Each structure stands twice: as structure tokens, then as C-alpha cells.
Amino acid sequence: MIAKAEDNKPRFPYVFLLKVFLVIGLIAADTYLAAEIAQRTKLVQVMRGLYSFLIPSIFLSVIRYIVIFLYNARHKQRAVRGNFVLGVNRLTAVLNVVFALIALLISFGINPKDFITSLTIVAMAIAVLFRDYITNMISGLIVMFSEQLSVGDRIKVGEQRGRIVDITFANIVLQDEEDDIIMVPNNLVFTSTFMNLSAHQSSLFTVRFELPLQASLEVEELEEALRVSLTTHPNLSDKPEDFQLKVIELGKDFVRYKLDLHAVSNSNRMHRQLENEILKEVIKFERKVLKSS
The missing domain is CATH 2.30.30.60 (SH3 type barrels.)
Known part of the structure; x- marks a missing residue:
């Protein structure tokens, strides 16, 4: 299953609160158990590593929340293109991975700067x-x-x-x-x-199809049959100039056509539905001509 992009709906910040509680716990341990911790070198390194990850990650989460909040507030009066939030979330995830790797190096007593240089x-x-x-x-x-x-x-x-x-x-x-x-x-x-x-939707859409040469000889009948069936369609413009059937290619045994139409809406879903209906009419016409010949 394909993972969907994160939406803009606020979610309870379980992970953020967990990080905050861990930092509070580390600070409390440093305050009340400083002497015991200082005697254990490995534990000191691990705690430094946790600090190196948790504190930057918390600040990053706060910045992420502020940026998304300001973005949504700025665009609340119009439709928001949601991939800005997606980009912020993905970039935050990458930076958290970087912080985690640095924290891991510090936990093992490795200087991140020296490690990267080497x-x-x-x-x-x-x-x-x-x-x-x-x-x-x-x-x-x-x-x-x-x-x-x-x-x-x-x-x-x-x-x-x-x-x-x-x-x-x-x-x-x-x-x-x-x-x-x-x-x-x-x-x-x-x-x-x-x-x-989808960026610049238009009511104009085009239907392309081809017919065998034998059926294409009756091009005027085809145009009239399509015009009769489509001019009364509730989802299509009833203006005569909005109906244009054009020949775009003539092959050895086929003819390709292009039909330009204007729908009452710029909905892509409606355009696909209308295209399907028009192609059914073309198939009916083709069967009728070939049957009578």
C-alpha cells in the first residue's frame, strides 16, 4: 500500500512529549545522581549522546510546528497546496536522522567532527x-x-x-x-x-479516436450523428461553434479524428465521463456503417 502524504490536520504530539519527558528525566538524573553518573564513563557518553539528539530534535519540532502554523494561517483564505507541509515533514525527518547519527557517534565516544573528516x-x-x-x-x-x-x-x-x-x-x-x-x-x-x-483546468477538452477507412467515408454522417447526440447533453455547451470535428491523420486504412468540445465544468472526472460516452457513440456509428455496407 502506498503511503499517503501527511495531511494538515493537527495530531496529538506523542513523540514530541516523549522527547520532552526524556530530557526532563535526564536533567533530573544529572541533578540528583551527578556523583554516581560521573563514575561511569559509558553512561556519561550515552547521556551526552541522548542530549545531542533530544534537544536539537525538540527545537526542530517546535520550529516545524511554527512554520506550518504560519503557513496555514497565511493561506486559510484560499485552497492550500499541501506539498509544502509534506516537504517540511520530510526535511524534518532527514534532519532527525542526522541528529540521531551524531548522537550515536557521541554515545560511543567518537568525535563527530573527527569522524566526518576522516x-x-x-x-x-x-x-x-x-x-x-x-x-x-x-x-x-x-x-x-x-x-x-x-x-x-x-x-x-x-x-x-x-x-x-x-x-x-x-x-x-x-x-x-x-x-x-x-x-x-x-x-x-x-x-x-x-x-x-490540474493547474489550469479548462472547460475545453479533446476526444481523439480513429475509424477504419470504410467507415470514415461517411464523415459528414458521423459529424451529424455526434452533433445530434451531443447538442442536447446537459453537461456540454449547446453553442454550435463549440463543436468541432477535425481530421488529424489519414492512414492507409484508417482515419484519425479530433473532436473539440466545451463542458459546463472544468472537472477532469466529468471530462473523462463525457469522453467515454462520446467513444460509445463512435462505436455505434462504426457498427452501423459497417453493417449496412
């Missing part, structure tokens, strides 16, 4: 080996904090099309029309053709 060459090699993942991660952060797209948008990246159900550091997770899950690398947003089909 691994500089190894770190460079790792950066080269995992270059694609690192760039994907950076691209994911840019996408999360961008106003270009959001969870729930319908997009087209290269040849892939679908609705965004999640944004991770590695991929944009899409759900296509057949409910299949597609994992699109974040880098593709910046290196290939990208379209946000």
Missing part, C-alpha cells in the same frame, strides 16, 4: 556512486516546496500520466486511469516534458 574521501566516493539518488533527493525537495504541483494533481511527465498520490525523496508516485501505480523519478520533472493538467 571519511571525507569515502564520502566523496559514496557521493559519486549514489549521485543519481542524491540528485533525485534534491529534486524531490524542490518539488515538495514548489508551487508547480501538489499531491492530488493530475500530471504528465514524459509518456507517463496520472494523479499524484505521494512525493518521496526518490520518486513521484502516480496512479493512472487503470489504477496502476507508476513510480516516476523526481529528476524527470526537470529533464523531460512536464505538464500539470
Whole structure:
């Protein structure tokens, strides 16, 4: 099951309170058991490691809460594009992992600065080996904090099309029309053709189809049959100029058409439903022509 992006609803801060209680416990132990603790080197290192993780993590949680609160307050009068909150949460998770690693080094008596310095060459090699993942991660952060797209948008990246159900550091997770899950690398947003089909919704939509050459000879009858069945449709504009059937390609044994229509709404769901109805009418026309010939 694909993990959904975090929503904006407030949740009871169990983890945050647990961190606060642990810090209070550590401070109390330092105050009342200082002599006993000082005699145990390993325990001192572990406590320093816990301090190194818990205190920065608590401050980070407070900053995260303030940033999200101010963001929601600023956008309360309009629809909020939720991937900003998603980006803040993911970035917070990464920083917490960094704090945890530093705390682990301190718990084992290792100076984090010396350790990182000694691994500089190894770190460079790792950066080269995992270059694609690192760039994907950076691209994911840019996408999360961008106003270009959001969870729930319908997009087209290269040849892939679908609705965004999640944004991770590695991929944009899409759900296509057949409910299949597609994992699109974040880098593709910046290196290939990208379209946000939800950003500027329009009542205009296009239906493309093809007919065998034999059925296409009756193009005027096809246009009239579609016009009769669609002009009275409650979800379509009844203006004659809003109905345009065009031939876009002539093959050896087929003809491809494009039908431009205006719906009464810019709902993508309505457009797909109308497209389905129109294609059914085309199939009926094709059967009728081929049967009579």
C-alpha cells in the first residue's frame, strides 16, 4: 500500500512529549545522581549522546510546528497546496536522522567532527556512486516546496500520466486511469516534458479516436450523428461553434479524428465521463456503417 502524504490536520504530539519527558528525566538524573553518573564513563557518553539528539530534535519540532502554523494561517483564505507541509515533514525527518547519527557517534565516544573528516574521501566516493539518488533527493525537495504541483494533481511527465498520490525523496508516485501505480523519478520533472493538467483546468477538452477507412467515408454522417447526440447533453455547451470535428491523420486504412468540445465544468472526472460516452457513440456509428455496407 502506498503511503499517503501527511495531511494538515493537527495530531496529538506523542513523540514530541516523549522527547520532552526524556530530557526532563535526564536533567533530573544529572541533578540528583551527578556523583554516581560521573563514575561511569559509558553512561556519561550515552547521556551526552541522548542530549545531542533530544534537544536539537525538540527545537526542530517546535520550529516545524511554527512554520506550518504560519503557513496555514497565511493561506486559510484560499485552497492550500499541501506539498509544502509534506516537504517540511520530510526535511524534518532527514534532519532527525542526522541528529540521531551524531548522537550515536557521541554515545560511543567518537568525535563527530573527527569522524566526518576522516571519511571525507569515502564520502566523496559514496557521493559519486549514489549521485543519481542524491540528485533525485534534491529534486524531490524542490518539488515538495514548489508551487508547480501538489499531491492530488493530475500530471504528465514524459509518456507517463496520472494523479499524484505521494512525493518521496526518490520518486513521484502516480496512479493512472487503470489504477496502476507508476513510480516516476523526481529528476524527470526537470529533464523531460512536464505538464500539470490540474493547474489550469479548462472547460475545453479533446476526444481523439480513429475509424477504419470504410467507415470514415461517411464523415459528414458521423459529424451529424455526434452533433445530434451531443447538442442536447446537459453537461456540454449547446453553442454550435463549440463543436468541432477535425481530421488529424489519414492512414492507409484508417482515419484519425479530433473532436473539440466545451463542458459546463472544468472537472477532469466529468471530462473523462463525457469522453467515454462520446467513444460509445463512435462505436455505434462504426457498427452501423459497417453493417449496412
